Amino acid sequence: MSRQYSAKVAGQYLGKPNSDGRYEVTLIKGDGIGTEISDAVVKIYKAANVPIDWEPVDVTPSLINGVTTIPKPAVDSINKNMIALKGPLATPIGKGHQSMNLTLRRTFGLFANVRPCKSIVGYKTPYENVDTVLIRENTEGEYSGIEHIIVPGVVQSIKLITKKASERVIRYAFEHAKSTGRHEVKVVHKASIMKLSDGLFVQCAKEIAKDYPEIKVTFELIDNTSLRLASDPTTYSKVVMVMPNLYGDILSDLSSGLIGGLGLTPSGNMGEKVSIFEAVHGSAPDIAGKGLANPTALLLSSCMMLRHMGLNKYADNIESAVLKTIASGPENRTGDLRGTASTSSFTEAIISNL
Numbered sequence: 001m002s003r004q005y006s007a008k009v010a011g012q013y014l015g016k017p018n019s020d021g022r023y024e025v026t027l028i029k030g031d032g033i034g035t036e037i038s039d040a041v042v043k044i045y046k047a048a049n050v051p052i053d054w055e056p057v058d059v060t061p062s063l064i065n066g067v068t069t070i071p072k073p074a075v076d077s078i079n080k081n082m083i084a085l086k087g088p089l090a091t092p093i094g095k096g097h098q099s100m101n102l103t104l105r106r107t108f109g110l111f112a113n114v115r116p117c118k119s120i121v122g123y124k125t126p127y128e129n130v131d132t133v134l135i136r137e138n139t140e141g142e143y144s145g146i147e148h149i150i151v152p153g154v155v156q157s158i159k160l161i162t163k164k165a166s167e168r169v170i171r172y173a174f175e176h177a178k179s180t181g182r183h184e185v186k187v188v189h190k191a192s193i194m195k196l197s198d199g200l201f202v203q204c205a206k207e208i209a210k211d212y213p214e215i216k217v218t219f220e221l222i223d224n225t226s227l228r229l230a231s232d233p234t235t236y237s238k239v240v241m242v243m244p245n246l247y248g249d250i251l252s253d254l255s256s257g258l259i260g261g262l263g264l265t266p267s268g269n270m271g272e273k274v275s276i277f278e279a280v281h282g283s284a285p286d287i288a289g290k291g292l293a294n295p296t297a298l299l300l301s302s303c304m305m306l307r308h309m310g311l312n313k314y315a316d317n318i319e320s321a322v323l324k325t326i327a328s329g330p331e332n333r334t335g336d337l338r339g340t341a342s343t344s345s346f347t348e349a350i351i352s353n354l
């Protein structure tokens with residue numbers, strides 16, 4: 001029943017267990033539904049006897065010299081453990097501090113955001129056998145945060161694309177394809193319009209592809225990819241998609257919609273030394289505090305994390321229990337999956353299926 005959500009290709013996990021064979025993992029519970037879904041993960045890990053001790057940290061942002069900054073104890077904990085599980089962090093719209101999600105990715109050089117999306121057996125949607133893998137450049141592009149007011153009523157936002165960041169995420173995508181048996185890397189872009197920025201991304205891919213003659217490389221305009229994903233996602237089943245930041249953000253939400261929504265899709269932010277695993281979704285303020293949140297996406301992200309740490313048997317056990325629970329019927333599913341379960345009754349059902 002294992003779905004093998006794995007992201008083990010970039011920097012290897014260098015953490016070591018203590019003398020009792022246990023690992024320390026930094027836990028950022030997050031905002032909105034973050035506490036509810038993180039508590040579900042902690043409870044399930046305890047029941048599954050996963051040899052992990054959580055180190056919870058606070059990432060409330062502070063502005064130091066006008067720069068959004070992560071509290072030092074959180075930075076120290078992540079640097080020490082080299083691995084973290086993160087709930088969603090809310091970002092104010094059109095004002096306020098910069099995104100802490102992006103700040104974490106930049107601070108720890110988490111250059112590749114791996115977002116797999118696979119149909120859940122037993123939960124029917126109009127799309128069957130979805131099995132996509134999308135890798136999003138995670139440190140620059142449209143999310144560089146370089147914006148100016150030129151004159152009132154005219155603003156400029158700079159999309160920064162560098163050879164260095166493009167090359168490392170594209171190489172990661174080829175390595176990922178190689179290690180997971182996917183035979184094609186599809187570079188998603190809009191170089192017809194952004195001839196220089198996306199053009200550089202495409203050019204880097206053409207160069208790197210020469211090092212991987214066994215992997216086919218193809219190129220597709222982002223608008224075409226959106227159409228084809230919504231028409232027949234199975235054509236992407238043997239493919240690893242790689243793309244600049246914003247495209248990856250949008251296409252991964254679109255992909256979630258194909259299999260039942262944001263409550264289901266995991267991700268891993270991969271760096272050379274540190275990696276942080278989190279759901280694709282945000283803090284869901286519309287359902288926060290109501291016991292309605294689906295913890296599946298964070299749980300599957302944690303399974304990616306366990307496999308990155310080499311703790312595969314625990315990942316398999318938890319993942320199987322989650323999928324079995326969802327397949328067992330609407331009374332054991334949360335409302336986003338047209339079910340009647342609360343976060344806590346869903347969590348108990350998973351525990352009984354471990």
Ligand SMILES: NC(=O)C1=CN([C@@H]2O[C@H](COP(=O)(O)OP(=O)(O)OC[C@H]3O[C@@H](n4cnc5c(N)ncnc54)[C@H](O)[C@@H]3O)[C@@H](O)[C@H]2O)C=CC1
Nearest residue numbers: 088089090091101262263281282283284286287293294336
């Ligand atoms: N990586 C992160 O931490 C991310 C954070 N955000 C932040 O989250 C906040 C809210 O953003 P939204 O646009 O509302 O997106 P969202 O992903 O929080 O919610 C979109 C819709 O999906 C539902 N949903 C999401 N996760 C769910 C879950 N686990 N179970 C059941 N339903 C779920 C929500 O109820 C809502 O209807 C914003 O402040 C945004 O900046 C958004 C995306 C990613």
Ligand SMILES: O=C(O)CCC(=O)C(=O)O
Nearest residue numbers: 090091099100101102249
């Ligand atoms: O911080 C945010 O709100 C954006 C995060 C984001 O782009 C994502 O995780 O998909």
